[in-house]
Amino acid sequence: MTAPAHHSSTRSTKRQVIIETAERLFAEHGYDATSTARIATEAGVPSGLVFYHFATKLDLLLAVVQERPAPSDVLRSAARGRTVRRRLRAIVATIAAELENDRAARIIVFREAQGRPEIASRASEMFAEATATVADLLAGADDVVADRARVQAAAELVVSRVFLDTVALGQVETATKRHAAMIDLIAESLTCGVRVPGGRARRS
Template sequence: MGRGEGSAESGAPGEPGEPGLTARERILAAAEVLFAEHRFDRTSTARIAAAAGVPHGLIFYHFKTKMDLLLAVVQRDRVTTLGELDLPPSDLPPSEGTDPRRAVAELWRHLTVVLGRPSPVHRIVLQELAVHEEIRRRAMESTDAAAAVIAGRLARIFGRDDPTPEQVAAAQLLTFAASMAPLLDQPDHTLVDPDALAALLARGLSPPTPESPPS
């Protein structure tokens, strides 16, 4: 029946609390939960179809292989995460450009919320990194994309249009540190004081002060 295949494609209700999801969205939601709980290789597409409430064949209408389904789950989370990281200019902290330490502390707190929260996809990626090369590649792409957004924010904090190599390196470190919080059971990053971190980065990333000419 193609894309009009019954109500499954027209947006029939999915699980309770998620009315109006399309069949594809229900498949992605079910796969995310099951892959996180039971791992990719131990989750059959038949089980995903049953959880999503769709015919088994509809999974392969939307996704050529089970790996394509897994990659779609990871990509959907990446798009959401990058959207949350890249706040519009109107939402930037008012201290940016005037108080670098406060702005960096605010940035770190924001990263702990966006990158540091435990999530099913985060768990999936960590579980499958050592097994599937494509997941490793996608994870690095996501990390690089997040670090690029953060480097741009650091550049604006310190009054630049483009990030310096030092700001890129700092962004990469912040990305890795925030992303590893769920592994340490520290989603609120209580082990890292935002103000101390901001003071450290502000000293290292601020433009050098011109030397006074000899008197």
């Protein structure tokens, strides 16, 4: 009875090796320039095993992009501060670190999304999930007084700006220092920049 479990575990391990090898090669050489034969060779598996796990090379590319930790899980585990400013600092640092750790995958998404609807769709889904999670985290801070529309706009600004700096511009180090002015501006807006009836600013 133990043999099937062993074989299943081995197949699962081989599948992961194929994904990791494909991720590296797709990032280094591009999807079109990377053959499944080369992926199999560098993964140390028979060519047929690639197609045992993935019906097409595109299915393998989709697995590389899709089989990653959910942005919501990563962000929620990191941003536990009680104030907007503390949460923003943790969110910015976490997004930048995750994008850097996933450098190969982000290169693939940035490159392949241009001509492949499936990748563009997945990138949009991940951006939307990250933005919604950031909005929830900011809305749950003790000192936030802004309405949901302003919180949502702040979340979109944070995610898009950190993504632009990290993915498009390659700027990763000291993310919280580089974005200190943005963090202060958003924190001020969400905690004491909301107008209430009578025209006075509500302070936290």
